[in-house]
Amino acid sequence: MSNEPYTRQKSFLIDNRRYSVDLLFYHRLLKCHILIDLKTGEFTHEDAGQMNFYLNYFRDNEMHTGDNPPIGIILCSLKHEAVVKYATGGLDNQVFISRYLLQLPSEEALKQFLLDEKKRLE
Secondary structure, three states, X not given: OOOOOEEEEEEEEEOOEEEEEEEEEEEOOOOEEEEEEEEEEEOOHHXXXXXXXXXXXXXXXXXXXXXXXXXXXXXXXXXXXXXXXXXXXXXXXXXEEEEOOOOOOOHHHHHHHHHHHHHHHO
């Protein structure tokens, strides 16, 4: 592992087969690797399995004494809560799935989001 704070497309070999994670960071305060997988489409259960596979590899092969277990983040353009629930239920690893937008929402949509969040938190 390099001393860089982040690496793009970190690849590794398992049984002579090459795998790669889209983004890899080491969080100095949390003392753990953060693996980020970028999906341009809808989240699927296969994505959770793939991330779990990567996290298991990093836990066994890249962690050092004093490190905390790695964290996986899957960013996708669409997710369905039920699929996320069943795909990640029972996983020992920390896997987080979040939706991202391909373009910024309008100013009006952002204002409405902030108002809705404020009401939800009150």
